[in-house]
Amino acid sequence: MREFGGRCPSELVELIRRELGGRSPDQLLERIERRWHARWSHTLQEKDEEGRRRSPLEIAEQLLRPGLCAEPACEDGRLITTDSPCPRCARPLHRFVPAQADREPASDRAGTVAAAIRREMLDRRTGGRR
Numbered sequence: 001m002r003e004f005g006g007r008c009p010s011e012l013v014e015l016i017r018r019e020l021g022g023r024s025p026d027q028l029l030e031r032i033e034r035r036w037h038a039r040w041s042h043t044l045q046e047k048d049e050e051g052r053r054r055s056p057l058e059i060a061e062q063l064l065r066p067g068l069c070a071e072p073a074c075e076d077g078r079l080i081t082t083d084s085p086c087p088r089c090a091r092p093l094h095r096f097v098p099a100q101a102d103r104e105p106a107s108d109r110a111g112t113v114a115a116a117i118r119r120e121m122l123d124r125r126t127g128g129r130r
Helices: 010-020 025-043 056-064 108-126
Strands: none
Touching: 010 025, 010 056, 025 056, 025 108
């Protein structure tokens, strides 16, 4: 929300509404946290395949959007009903391509920002209790 000046873009509001039609708020929050921790927190300084930096809107959409699997119960390669691997997609959560990332490690600032966002997400989820 900081990156959007405290106002959620209308396309994200619509995406959230659409996703809440098939997932509970807790399931959607788990998706966002899982994807942030597993893939997106370290992309703050990463370039995409075209050599451009990812925008906050693009990252938010990646955190929210449904996966590519045709199985409705699949969440990033695992079935939410049984917490077992999805037999239809059997894909890992993400594909990190080091050759597409910057040649230098992420800056200290990127690591600090990623850690602060993670703490905020945890605080919101637990009501400030850890």
